Amino acid sequence: MKQFQPSDAIKRLPEQFFAKLAGKVNRYVEAGYDIINLGQGNPDQPTPRHVIDALQAAAEKPAYHKYPPFRGQPFLKKAASEFYKREFGVDLDPETEVAVLFGGKAGLVEVSQCLLNKGDVALVPDPGYPDYWSGVAMAEADMHMMPLLEQNDFLPDYEAIPEELLSKAKLMFLNYPNNPTAAQATEAFFNETVSFANDQDLCVVHDFAYGAIGFDGERPRSFLETKGAKEVGIEIYTLSKTYNMAGWRVGFAVGNPSVVESINILQDHFYVSLFSAVQEAAAEALLGSQECVDELRATYESRRNVLINGLHDIGWDVTSPSGSFFAWLKVPDRFTSEQFADFLLDNVQIVVAPGNGFGEHGEGYVRVGLLTSEDRLKEAVERIKSLNLF
Ligand SMILES: Cc1ncc(COP(=O)(O)O)c(C=O)c1O
Numbered sequence: 001m002k003q004f005q006p007s008d009a010i011k012r013l014p015e016q017f018f019a020k021l022a023g024k025v026n027r028y029v030e031a032g033y034d035i036i037n038l039g040q041g042n043p044d045q046p047t048p049r050h051v052i053d054a055l056q057a058a059a060e061k062p063a064y065h066k067y068p069p070f071r072g073q074p075f076l077k078k079a080a081s082e083f084y085k086r087e088f089g090v091d092l093d094p095e096t097e098v099a100v101l102f103g104g105k106a107g108l109v110e111v112s113q114c115l116l117n118k119g120d121v122a123l124v125p126d127p128g129y130p131d132y133w134s135g136v137a138m139a140e141a142d143m144h145m146m147p148l149l150e151q152n153d154f155l156p157d158y159e160a161i162p163e164e165l166l167s168k169a170k171l172m173f174l175n176y177p178n179n180p181t182a183a184q185a186t187e188a189f190f191n192e193t194v195s196f197a198n199d200q201d202l203c204v205v206h207d208f209a210y211g212a213i214g215f216d217g218e219r220p221r222s223f224l225e226t227k228g229a230k231e232v233g234i235e236i237y238t239l240s241k242t243y244n245m246a247g248w249r250v251g252f253a254v255g256n257p258s259v260v261e262s263i264n265i266l267q268d269h270f271y272v273s274l275f276s277a278v279q280e281a282a283a284e285a286l287l288g289s290q291e292c293v294d295e296l297r298a299t300y301e302s303r304r305n306v307l308i309n310g311l312h313d314i315g316w317d318v319t320s321p322s323g324s325f326f327a328w329l330k331v332p333d334r335f336t337s338e339q340f341a342d343f344l345l346d347n348v349q350i351v352v353a354p355g356n357g358f359g360e361h362g363e364g365y366v367r368v369g370l371l372t373s374e375d376r377l378k379e380a381v382e383r384i385k386s387l388n389l390f
Contacts, residue, residue: 012137017357036380038368039351043244048292054284058277068273071264072100079283080252088222096257103249104238109135114262115171116141123172127362132173147361154183158196175207177220180358180367181328182321190226197232204233210324212242215301234259243285250282300325303370310381315390325370348383
């Protein structure tokens with residue numbers, strides 16, 4: 001078979017670190033082991049019934065079998081705007097400040113194409129969600145990794161960024177509640193971020209994928225709640241986690257109208273828009289009963305308690321997450337992240353994500369997902385206890 005060479009843009013894309021992990025896990029699954037997979041970020045609960053019903057009814061509408069309008073259905077953009085007003089008190093113009101996305105991932109990769117040229121710099125959190133790297137690589141821009149350190153509550157230190165890089169920086173990715181560290185942003189930090197972005201003339205892209213998941217009565221804050229935030233950036237919201245809709249591929253970018261316009265222009269060339277029935281169901285998720293979100297939050301909080309209390313009981317000194325559905329656990333001193341992840345997989349068939357897969361400063365940690373039942377989390381704790389590590 002003739003082999004066509006991929007373009008330089010494809011060659012520049014970073015290797016998918018977690019694909020390698022999936023390969024290792026599959027070998028154990030095929031060999032019939034009882035694996036407890038805490039390594040992924042895939043919500044385990046079904047989409048709420050009323051959202052599925054909305055999709056089924058909407059799928060019957062012949063008007064929706066035609067091309068949807070470019071840039072999404074006006075009713076979905078209006079729903080996103082009403083959702084932001086209700087949840088965060090943020091005003092958004094549905095037509096100029098909301099772009100409909102095929103999931104958050106698409107927007108996060110697209111925004112680099114929209115704002116970066118060859119040689120520009122993007123400021124990227126380390127550890128961080130690897131999809132930020134992909135768009136930057138496609139745009140032939142450079143990355144400066146901002147360490148997220150435990151002693152700084154996993155917030156970046158803007159003063160530590162070298163001056164010569166700052167002058168080239170056009171874009172900065174942030175993500176709170178954070179994947180993988182589970183850290184939260186404070187009001188003071190977002191205020192500092194707005195000043196920094198203004199001073200440096202860069203665009204902030206706040207990835208708010210876990211915006212609905214805060215524990216102990218604390219609600220995660222939207223970057224757009226910060227005074228002046230819309231002047232300097234956008235926020236990417238997804239329905240994947242809030243409504244267990246990861247398979248539906250729907251999200252939106254909100255905020256600065258010039259960035260929203262660039263995303264829309266790029267998408268005019270790639271797509272038309274999402275299936276209108278999906279858009280109608282998404283609007284139902286955003287505007288219908290939010291009881292399902294309260295229940296989901298309570299489920300994750302209760303799982304968090306089971307896991308963290310269990311690990312404390314066996315002597316592992318871990319930090320309890322206050323949001324997201326991850327726990328970020330320090331590995332015992334004698335292991336690297338990858339060695340520890342392999343050790344758990346090989347000896348007790350528990351899968352965790354090694355922290356170094358999220359960047360150099362993820363070394364020394366593993367990420368554990370709260371995406372299985374309390375019984376399975378208890379079983380995981382029992383298996384770890386049997387290793388007598390602590
Ligand atoms: C930090 C973060 N951002 C964005 C996403 C993308 O979500 P989606 O593309 O499903 O909207 C994820 C998914 O795991 C995530 O963890």
